[in-house]
Amino acid sequence: MSDINKLLERARTGRIADTARLLSIVENEEPGAADVVRQTYAQTGRATLVGFTGPPGAGKSTLVSALTAAYRQTGARVAVVAVDPSSPYTGGAILGDRIRMRDQSLDAGVFIRSMANRGQSGGLARATRRVVGVLDALGFDVVLVETVGVGQHEIEVARAVDTVCLLTIPGAGDDIQAIKAGIMEIADLLVVNKADRPGADETVKDLTQMLNLGTPRTSWRPPVIRTSAKDGTGIQDLMAAVQRHRAWAAESGEARRRNVEAMRNEIHMLLQERVLRELRERLDKGGLDDIVSRVVDKHLDPYGAVDTLLEGRGRG
Ligand SMILES: Nc1nc2c(ncn2[C@@H]2O[C@H](COP(=O)(O)OP(=O)(O)OP(=O)(O)O)[C@@H](O)[C@H]2O)c(=O)[nH]1
Ligand SMILES: [Mg+2]
Numbered sequence: 001m002s003d004i005n006k007l008l009e010r011a012r013t014g015r016i017a018d019t020a021r022l023l024s025i026v027e028n029e030e031p032g033a034a035d036v037v038r039q040t041y042a043q044t045g046r047a048t049l050v051g052f053t054g055p056p057g058a059g060k061s062t063l064v065s066a067l068t069a070a071y072r073q074t075g076a077r078v079a080v081v082a083v084d085p086s087s088p089y090t091g092g093a094i095l096g097d098r099i100r101m102r103d104q105s106l107d108a109g110v111f112i113r114s115m116a117n118r119g120q121s122g123g124l125a126r127a128t129r130r131v132v133g134v135l136d137a138l139g140f141d142v143v144l145v146e147t148v149g150v151g152q153h154e155i156e157v158a159r160a161v162d163t164v165c166l167l168t169i170p171g172a173g174d175d176i177q178a179i180k181a182g183i184m185e186i187a188d189l190l191v192v193n194k195a196d197r198p199g200a201d202e203t204v205k206d207l208t209q210m211l212n213l214g215t216p217r218t219s220w221r222p223p224v225i226r227t228s229a230k231d232g233t234g235i236q237d238l239m240a241a242v243q244r245h246r247a248w249a250a251e252s253g254e255a256r257r258r259n260v261e262a263m264r265n266e267i268h269m270l271l272q273e274r275v276l277r278e279l280r281e282r283l284d285k286g287g288l289d290d291i292v293s294r295v296v297d298k299h300l301d302p303y304g305a306v307d308t309l310l311e312g313r314g315r316g
Pocket of ligand 1: 055
């Protein structure tokens with residue numbers, strides 16, 4: 001039995017250390033990453049995948065903690081993936097998150113994973129998708145993904161999930177302006193968190209108005225849900241909305257459409273990587289020097305050189 005199979009077998013029995021090891025392999029594309037994907041891919045597609053995005057301090061981690069507890073009460077196994085923000089302003093907050101989530105990490109039905117941001121958003125989005133896929137295949141019923149901000153980077157990471165929750169807080173008028181551009185593109189659910197604070201009604205009204213102005217991309221109208229991650233208000237509403245969105249996405253074909261887009265992108269990237277790797281290997285074997293000489297000696301033009309390299313055979 002290969003090492004990967006042993007790891008998978010142990011991870012499936014709930015061993016945390018083996019689950020963590022498997023995730024590192026796919027996240028960092030270590031040798032064996034392809035094996036892990038090959039052995040798990042067929043079992044993906046069962047978990048409820050929910051992403052949380054929004055400005056720093058909106059309460060994403062607190063809300064994810066509250067939801068984790070609520071899903072646990074239904075008997076679901078929950079995985080949390082925290083995508084570390086690159087911004088130095090929020091570096092400390094993540095440390096705080098780990099402390100806040102600690103009570104849940106003692107529960108065997110909860111797995112918490114932090115992902116390192118390796119700076120390249122496309123790479124991070126793919127790594128997040130692979131990590132989420134392995135957790136799904138390992139039998140976690142719910143995977144909650146936290147990212148920071150509402151930029152292109154987070155939009156891409158958010159695509160690793162099926163339902164995207166965009167958080168805002170009462171009185172965050174500027175935030176609302178800032179999220180306006182990306183709002184229709186990514187948000188499946190709009191969450192006004194910290195609804196225990198004054199101004200929640202106005203914020204709900206502003207968001208609803210903004211939604212009414214926009215042209216909906218699909219037949220789904222993102223609901224505006226008010227929550228207080230602190231006192232638990234709205235957590236059940238949010239879970240119900242996630243469930244409704246999931247059902248709609250399955251029914252309308254939206255889930256499949258997103259999956260087609262994600263897989264087209266993934267296959268394209270893998271193809272590109274493999275072609276480049278094979279080419280590099282061929283060049284490493286010394287083929288390049290010979291071809292360069294032939295170009296310099298006018299036996300071959302530069303386009304012809306590329307043709308030759310791609311065909312992998314010499315042409316006089
Ligand atoms: N009053 C109130 N405070 C909240 C609520 N949710 C979170 N907070 C507080 O808001 C602060 C930030 O919460 P976090 O959960 O760390 O926010 P975050 O969005 O994860 O922050 P980053 O990960 O740094 O972007 C903490 O002090 C929380 O206790 C809420 O519903 N009501
Ligand atoms: Mg956080």
